[in-house]
Amino acid sequence: MIYSVTDRQKSVLDAITSYTKEHNGLCPTLREIMAATGLNSISGVATHLKALERRGRIKRLPGLARGIAILEPQDDRIDAYNAVYLALDRAKAAAFKHHGVAGMREYSHAIDCLEVIKPEGII
Structure with a gap:
């Protein structure tokens, strides 16, 4: 699994999944997620x-x-593909922040090359 989640995020995801199954596709509210996971605030739920x-x-x-x-x-x-693209995009942003346009060019080229091998199903 490329995008691993924390234990707390997994509990939020599990709470959403089980609520949705129990209520015929209806998703829970933030308060219902908070109650199901034991989180202390709605902002904590929103963060997760x-x-x-x-x-x-x-x-x-x-x-x-x-x-x-x-x-x-x-x-x-x-x-x-998404993991590599995200990593390159973040590196490009960091290079731009520290070195300006010149530092970002190398990452832009790598992202362009990544477009060539993009698998089906990615928009």
């Missing part, structure tokens, strides 16, 4: 949901109450 979204485990649906979609891993190649 943001982390799960960054890791590609869920998708938040803005503007919708209970707007959480659980994403299933589709393909190990896609997970690996």
Whole structure:
């Protein structure tokens, strides 16, 4: 698994999954997730949901109450591609911050090369 999650994030994901199964596809509210996981605040739940979204485990649906979609891993190649792309993108941002445009060019070229080997299913 490329995008590993912490134990607490796993408990949040498990709480969402079990609630959704028990309630015919209806996702839990932040308060229900908080109660199911033992977290102390709604902001703690929101932080874990943001982390799960960054890791590609869920998708938040803005503007919708209970707007959480659980994403299933589709393909190990896609997970690996996303992990490499994310690492290169972060390195490019760091290079730009420290060295300006010149430092970022090497990473931009690597990202362009990565586009050549992009597996099917990635937008």
